[in-house]
Amino acid sequence: MPSPLALSDAELVALGAGRAGRATVDRLRRAELGRTMLLLREIARAAPRTGARWYAELADAERRAPGRVRAALAYPLTGAWAAHHLAALRTGDAAAELPDLLADRPVRRLTAARDGLTLDLALDDAAPARGLLGLPPAGPLGDGDAERWQKLLAEAWPLLVDGHRPWARLVADVLVCVVPVRPDAGARGISATSAHAFGGVALSEPADAAAFAAGLLHETQHSVLNAVLHLIDLVEPGGERGYSPWRDDPRPATGVLHGAYAYLAVTDFWRAGPGPAAAFEFARRRSAVAAAAAGLRADGRLTAAGERFTAALAARVAPWLDVPVDPVAGRLAAGANADHRACWRLRNLAVDPAAARALAAAFAAGDPPGPAPVALRPASGRALERNPRLDAAHAYLAGGPPPPGPDGAWLRGDVAAARAGYVARLRADPGDDHAWAGLSLVTPGLDRPEAAAAVCRAAGPDADPPAVAAWLTAPA
Amino acid sequence: MDEATGDGAGPAVWRSTLVDVTELSLAELAATGDDVLAHALRRLAADLESPDEPIAGFNSAF
Structure with missing residues (x-):
């Protein structure tokens, strides 16, 4: 009999404050792996002929090589594909062909090490499911493109490790792959996270190392919050969309919480940044995060768990409001x-x-x-x-x-x-x-x-x- | 659905309706009855039907 999943109150509060430890992240990762397994089970049930045979082959492979199969199932794009395919099956729009999740394919790596902390990511420019993270993927990278990404990471990783080691550790614990996406004409850098791809990030080529570091932090937070929301309701369902400081369109309360949580980390990143530009980012983000958290708590839309989580978020940002910044x-x-x-x-x-x-x-x-x-x-x-x-x-x-x-x-x-x-x-x-x-x-x-x-x-x-x-x- | 349980001094655990199926093999999971997984499957279905999947847009550069 499978056991129920749970988070301790201390874990929930630490998560809200952006201070989740490795054990909590491991728990979230395990929950996400189980969720993908359930999605595959449902795919098999929804397509009794093709799906069941495909699932049985996967189960056979697991008997022979359990580690290899579990690694494939834990890959972020597997979860994204499974959710997409199951939803399509339920609306009658599913592709007939099912993928070979165990296919060997070369994947570029992005790696950086600093002061005992290593970040090792797939730079996935080839997976068929890479278009499921919410943004149009870039085409296959040339060697020069991949070298630019690697060079930027080599500069970005020390910024995180030296200035923000706990956040760097969280990034290293959570992220598994980066999918390069096409730049957005309306933004100077764009990134996205799918709720179904824990540890996966879609990112346009960053303008510089600081933008890369901030983008990784931002999307790591989205991934963490997505996993928490799969486990526990933080926001009551329904409700009208409203103002969000980070988007130009009206957002549901969950979206506002996502923004506050992602920018909690980004705000902290800019807190230590040099110069008036970093001060500007820090000052405008801290106010926005604090205001969004206060608004969520005042609106009565949070569940009891959501209140615990958001109170911790608000408590983390509150002292930053008193940090002096350049007056201009x-x-x-x-x-x-x-x-x-x-x-x-x-x-x-x-x-x-x-x-x-x-x-x-x-x-x-x-x-x-x-x-x-x-x-x-x-x-x-x-x-x-x-x-x-x-x-x-x-x-x-x-x-x-x-x-x-x-x-x-x-x-x-x-x-x-x-x-x-x-x-x-x-x-x-x-x-x-x-x-x-x-x-x-x-x-x-x-x-x-x-x-x-x-x-x-x-x-x-x-x-x-x-x-x-x-x-x-x-x-x- | 999700609830806090504790000793009265404050919530100790936030329980999910999802269950940990990672200790099962895929074959065992396939053989597990829907009744055992009912709450988890309902939550999964609700997640898939949710129109509000958050997609971040982010101006990451100055």
Whole structure:
């Protein structure tokens, strides 16, 4: 009789804080292996002829070479394939051919050793299932490509081991393979983790060693949390999607928890980084992680276990909020977080049309503003958009000149010039959401820019955008 | 489903509905009845049907 799986409370709390030890990771890995075995069993049952014969051959092979078969089943892409295939079987869309999970195929390795800690990963550019991690895989790597990956890892691994040894140990304990994926035009580096591929990471070729280190940390955390969520519910089912500081589309509570957990590690990574750019990343991520954890705990959407886990996460990040940072980096980090929220609202929240018309009439009549109820716009899928103001902040912190116009004025801290610039843009085009978000950064109280934009749209050319903003933010 | 059990001073263990099948061989697992695995299979099915598989997008560079 198989025994029930469990986590001790101490393990759950350590996991929440990002401090899982090797024994806990081993427990998660074992649970994931068992989960893949169950998936294979269900594949055999769902396809009694082909699936059962295929499973029986695998079972025969296990009798002869148990270690080899278990290693193949534990490979992250096996779990991803099994979940995908079983789901397809249940909807009648499964491919007829079943793979040879034990096929010998050459796989490139990415390895690095530092101070007694070794990272040894498959750089899998060939597995048929490598497209199941959520991003389009790159084509087979040439030797030059593989050398670049190896060189980057050789530089990235010391950054982790020297500065963040416990995190480095977690990465080494969890990760098994990296699947190179095509770069995303909208992002400077992109990565993903499938819930069904514990220890597998899809990653575009990193821009530099620090990006590689941060990406590995980030995806390791996703893998760990996926495994925990397979064992124990941390979030109650259902509920509306909402704001997440890390994505431009609305996310479920589980997605927000994933973001907070992944960025917990990334925030710690940047904490010790040199220079204003690292300070900027640290400052904006720590606030976002703390706010997301607080929001999850306040929303009542966490289970009792989820509350334990998230409280530990929140306790880990809390002391970082008091760490002094470079003042310019800190100001821009606060602005970047406010900017993201404003852009998210403008992108995803639609003001009720009747309310927008009533607000426009109230504005024209000089009456005080009424409520502006909003609803989520129809989902448009995963979104990662470039924000020119954020790009400019990165360039500015790297020592570049501020760009001309209001974004540059905001970077310099010239609020009056920034405001004048955004107002000019909005007078020219009241539908300029980038300018509305910018205006919200330099207008105290304009925390619902979507309402101001909706009033201007409803009122037509007679509504002066700065006057509408002032009207909406005036004390009652 | 998942529950904490302890001695009253606080939760000690968070039990999963998944079971550890890694001690079984694949042949033994195939022969294990659905009744023994019922809770685990239900959880597996629910995971597969979940529309919310988190996929991370990550700007990893400055």
